[in-house]
Amino acid sequence: MVSKTVIVTFGIASILFPTAAMAIEYVVGDASGWTIEYDYHAWAENKVFLVGDKLVFNYAPLYHNVLEVNSTAFERCIVPPNKEKFSTGNDEIVLVSPGNKWYICGVSGHCAAGQKLAITVQDKNPPTPSSSVHAIPFSGIQVFLAAIVVVVTIKL
């Protein structure tokens, strides 16, 4: 009886939890990767980025790199000197805080050629959920109650 209860409870939780808690990994530019003459504004436009999600920048490391910059540097394509660069060609950047984030390529001329990405990162539980991707924010209490219902049902 106990083992059956545990299994069913786990089943319910695994149905509910991934939707609520799973971080999404976004490959910037999808198959095109991180490159010039790509519309990253259009790429980002219909996506919802939440704290805990991850950006993956794929590119040939001889030709590109990634810098996180401020809005001024983004708009004017200023490459900040002495700023730490990502340059592995497969950079994974976890979005650790909410707010606006700006990324450019630091290679001369590339930002101006469109190699720039601006995104807005939202808190995991935004006050006004607008996402269809991240929707269905089940709370812990709902999962708990669902588990209780299952347990009670089995015992009857």
Ligand SMILES: *[C@@H]1O[C@H](CO)[C@@H](O)[C@H](O)[C@H]1NC(C)=O
């Ligand atoms: C933005 O970054 C540039 C380059 O690092 C820097 O010179 C400038 O002071 C920064 N602006 C703000 C508002 O932080």
